[in-house]
Amino acid sequence: MRTLCLVQLTGHRNDDMRHLNRIARPLAVLGFLACRGGTNYDSPLGPRYASASPSCSSTRTDSDLLVVTYNVEFARRIDEAIHVLRETPELAGADIVLLLEMTADATARIASALGMGYVYYPAIHHRRAGQDFGNAVLSRWPVEHDEKIVLPHRSRYAGTQRAATVATIRVGATPIRVYSTHLGTVADVSARRRGEQLERILRDGARFPNVVVGGDMNSGDLGQVVHEQGFRWPTSATPRTTRFGRLDHVLVRGDALATPARVGVVPSGRTASDHSAVWVRIPLSARPVATVGSPCVPAPRE
Numbered sequence: 422m423r424t425l426c427l428v429q430l431t432g433h434r435n436d437d438m439r440h441l442n443r444i445a446r447p448l449a450v451l452g453f454l455a456c457r458g459g460t461n462y463d464s465p466l467g468p469r470y471a472s473a474s475p476s477c478s479s480t481r482t483d484s485d486l487l488v489v490t491y492n493v494e495f496a497r498r499i500d501e502a503i504h505v506l507r508e509t510p511e512l513a514g515a516d517i518v519l520l521l522e523m524t525a526d527a528t529a530r531i532a533s534a535l536g537m538g539y540v541y542y543p544a545i546h547h548r549r550a551g552q553d554f555g556n557a558v559l560s561r562w563p564v565e566h567d568e569k570i571v572l573p574h575r576s577r578y579a580g581t582q583r584a585a586t587v588a589t590i591r592v593g594a595t596p597i598r599v600y601s602t603h604l605g606t607v608a609d610v611s612a613r614r615r616g617e618q619l620e621r622i623l624r625d626g627a628r629f630p631n632v633v634v635g636g637d638m639n640s641g642d643l644g645q646v647v648h649e650q651g652f653r654w655p656t657s658a659t660p661r662t663t664r665f666g667r668l669d670h671v672l673v674r675g676d677a678l679a680t681p682a683r684v685g686v687v688p689s690g691r692t693a694s695d696h697s698a699v700w701v702r703i704p705l706s707a708r709p710v711a712t713v714g715s716p717c718v719p720a721p722r723e
Contacts, residue, residue, distance in 0.1 A: 459545040459546045459547045459548040459549075459554070459579070459581055460545060460546040460548075461544070461545050461575075461580075461581060461582045462542075462543055462544060462545060462546070462555075462584075463571065463582070465568065465569045465570065465571055466569070467542065467569075468525075468542065468543055468553075469540070469541075469542055469567075469569070470525040470528065470529070470539075470540070470541040470542075471538075471539065471540045471541070471564075471567065472529065472532065472538055472539055473538045473564075484704060484705055485702045485703060485704055485705065486516050486517065486592060486597075486633075486678070486702070486703040486704075486705055487512075487514065487515045487516050487517070487700065487701075487702055487703075488515065488516065488517045488518075488519070488633055488635060488671055488700065488701045488702075488703060489506070489512050489515045489517070489518045489519065489698055489699070489700045489701075490518075490519040490521070490601075490635035490636055490637075490669055490670075490671055490698070490699050491505075491506070491518065491519070491520055491521070491669075491694070491696070491698040491699075492520075492521040492522055492603070492636075492637045492669060492694055492695075492696035493520055493521065493522055493523060493527070493693060493694050493696075494522055494693075494694040494695050494696065495522050495547075495550050495552070495554070496522060496523050496524045496527035496528075496552070497693075498693040498694070499527045499530050499531060499693075500693075501693030502531060502693040502694070503530070503531055503534045503535070504693070505687065505691055505692060505693055505698060506518065506531065506534075506535060506698070507534065507535065509687055509691055509698070511685055511687065511700050512687065512698060512700055514561075515535075515561070515700070516560070516561045516562060516592070517558065517559065517560055517561070517562075517590065517599055517633065518531075518535065518537065518558075518559040518560075519556070519557070519558060519559075519599070519601035519635040519636055520556065520557040520559065520601065521556050521557075521601065521602075521603045521636055521637050522554060522603065523541060523543075523553075523554075523555060523556065523557045524543075524552050524553050524554075525541055525543070525553065528541040528557040528559075531559065532557075532559050535559065536561070537559040537560060537561050538559070538560050538561075538563075538564055539557055539558065539559045539560070540557065540558050540564060540567040540586060540588050541555060541556070541557040541558075541586065542555055542556065542569035542584060542586045543555030544556070544571075544581075544582055544583055544584035544603075545581050545582065547581075555584065555586065556584070556585065556586040556601040556602060556603055556636065557586060557601060558586055558587075558588040558590075558599050558601045560588065560590045560599075562590045562591060562592045563590065563591050564588050564589070564590055565589045565590070565591050565596065566588070566589040567586070567587060567588045567589070568587045569584050569585070569586055569587065570584060570585040570587060570600075570621065570622065570625060571584050572584055572585065572602075572604070572605075572618040572621055572622070573614070573617055573618060573621060574605065574610045574614040574615075574617065574618060576605065576608075576609040576610065577608075577609060577610065578608065578609070579609070581609075583602070583603060583604060583605055583609075583618060584602075585600045585601065585602040585622050585636075586600070586601045586602075587599065587600050587601075587625075588601075589629075592705065593705075593707065594707070595631060595677045595705070595707070596629075596630075596631065597631045597632070597633060597675075597677075597678070598626055598629040598631065598632045598633070599632075599633045599634075599635075600622050600625075600626060600632070600633070600634040600635070600636070601635060601636055602618075602619075602622055602634065602635075602636040602637075602638075603636050603637045603639075604618045604619060604636070604637065604638050604639050604640070605618060605639060606639050607639065612640065615638075615639060615640060616643075616644050616646060619638065619643060619644075619646060619647075620646045620650075622634055623646055623647065623650040623652060623672070624650060626650070626652075626674060627650045627651060627674070629675075630675050630676070630677070631674070631675030631676070631677045631678050632652070632672075632673070632674040632675055632678075633671065633672070633673055633678070633703070634652070634671070634672040634673075634674075635669075635670065635671040635672070635699075635701075636669065636670070637668055637669050637696065638668060638669070638670050639668050640668065641666045641667040641668065643657075643670065643672075647672060650674070651674050652672040652673065652674045653672065653673045653674065653680055653681075654670065654672055655671060655672075655673060655680070655681040655684045655701050656669070656670040656671050656684055656699060656701065657670075659684055659685065659686050659699065660686045661686075662686055662696055662697045662699060663695055663696050663697070664695075668696070669686075669696055669697070669699045670699070671684075671699060671701045673701075673703055676706060677705060677706045677707070678703050678704075678705065678706075679703065679704035679705070679706060680704075681701045681702060681703045681704070683701070683702040684699070684700065684701045684702070685699070685700050686698070686699050686700075687699075687700070
């Protein structure tokens, strides 16, 4: 772990002030941004938080896989987020929920309210918010494996890093590799470096037969890397998900996951965040068989 913060410049002589005046304001801005950063959790092994669903089983036999991605803005309004996820018809009963800007407690609360298992890895302890900050995968199906991928290119100002939380979920007899991610903002990294963060995830996913990638990509244009790595982009033409544009997306790859027939964005009036939830219904090539008593969340890795 590493804490990053710029040091204030003090104690300069009067004859230095003319030069310092030219750089003082930029330094003050950079210092403010850096001190809003936090402590990076550099290890891909943790911290790790996970729990099985209450029944440790699924009896869902729908032919569609309902995937939801939702940036809950520093996990501030969890009760409202639970209401959105449970009471919005397009989101209710989701098979997989990808949550961003989460804490461990908030993840556990939402998963419990939805009757789902979860895996959560924070990327940093955020200084301004005074809490951890990371991504979670919630699943109604058994989770067989999970891990964290630390993404390249730390914030140019705060030095903070981004990460993806990864889970392999078994839907009936089909294993699906799932990534919950939050790429760098415009202030954090350049568009090229944000593309390299996404490429790191997609190249990892390309090793697996069936993959779902979702989250806040901080971009409306994900570039050629999506198609180069064999992914489909069903959310490429959805309405905007924030006042800044269409930033939240889901990508799909694999023969067991047909081209999503239905996608949507929950209207801005029904949200607990500065983002709207995005949902995708992915047709499965084979109807899943109900499972009972399967291990839902694996033991921590050594």
